Amino acid sequence: xxxxxxxxxxxxxxxxxxxxxxxxxxxxxxxxxxxxxxxxxxxxxxxxxxxxxxxxxxxxxxxxxxxxxxxxxxxxxxxxxxxxxxxxxxxxxxxxxxxxxxxxxxxxxxxx
Amino acid sequence: xxxxxxxxxxxxxxxxxxxxxxxxxxxxxxxxxxxxxxxxxxxxxxxxxxxxxxxxxxxxxxxxxxxxxxxxxxxxxxxxxxxxxxxxxxxxxxxxxxxxxxxxxxxxx
Numbered sequence: 001x002x003x004x005x006x007x008x009x010x011x012x013x014x015x016x017x018x019x020x021x022x023x024x025x026x027x028x029x030x031x032x033x034x035x036x037x038x039x040x041x042x043x044x045x046x047x048x049x050x051x052x053x054x055x056x057x058x059x060x061x062x063x064x065x066x067x068x069x070x071x072x073x074x075x076x077x078x079x080x081x082x083x084x085x086x087x088x089x090x091x092x093x094x095x096x097x098x099x100x101x102x103x104x105x106x107x108x109x110x111x112x
Numbered sequence: 113x114x115x116x117x118x119x120x121x122x123x124x125x126x127x128x129x130x131x132x133x134x135x136x137x138x139x140x141x142x143x144x145x146x147x148x149x150x151x152x153x154x155x156x157x158x159x160x161x162x163x164x165x166x167x168x169x170x171x172x173x174x175x176x177x178x179x180x181x182x183x184x185x186x187x188x189x190x191x192x193x194x195x196x197x198x199x200x201x202x203x204x205x206x207x208x209x210x211x212x213x214x215x216x217x218x219x220x221x
């Protein structure tokens with residue numbers, strides 16, 4: 001089934017630990033994005049990639065890193081998790097600049 | 113700065129019509145998106161407006177006024193399954209999306 005797959009679905013993580021959230025899409029979309037969603041706030045862009053081999057910083061990039069080695073995969077890494085990174089993380093992709101986003105089902109992360 | 117405003121919560125009755133408003137301020141403008149998000153699920157695309165006017169898609173319609181920085185989503189013949197959050201997002205001159213916090217729509221029988 002075509003779409004975006006995120007893993008894990010949920011995770012409880014001790015503060016200070018390293019964690020990689022995985023995102024894979026099979027739609028051959030050029031652009032991919034990582035957002036966090038917190039209660040009462042709009043989706044906030046963490047990092048994005050317009051095409052394989054390039055990445056850019058979004059609105060809230062601190063504490064996060066990404067890589068885009070190929071078209072399909074866009075992992076998000078928390079180098080040393082802090083409680084303020086407790087959130088729901090959504091990966092998304094789109095074929096072009098002003099095309100609709102397709103979202104993965106999200107990863108619910110709790111940092112204790 | 114860039115900003116999106118939409119009501120936090122609205123309540124409507126099954127079978128009725130509801131209009132969800134969204135105002136935006138962005139650096140440049142490349143379109144306005146509406147997404148639907150059911151609780152615990154991912155957002156899904158509903159509509160895209162880049163020119164002034166009304167776009168109709170079944171029970172859902174979306175309107176844009178660029179001069180007023182204003183859009184609305186109109187839902188007709190409301191069904192219980194329409195209970196969800198509706199997210200407004202404007203695209204700026206750098207093709208970055210600015211998101212509203214979402215409007216939680218509660219449908220009552």
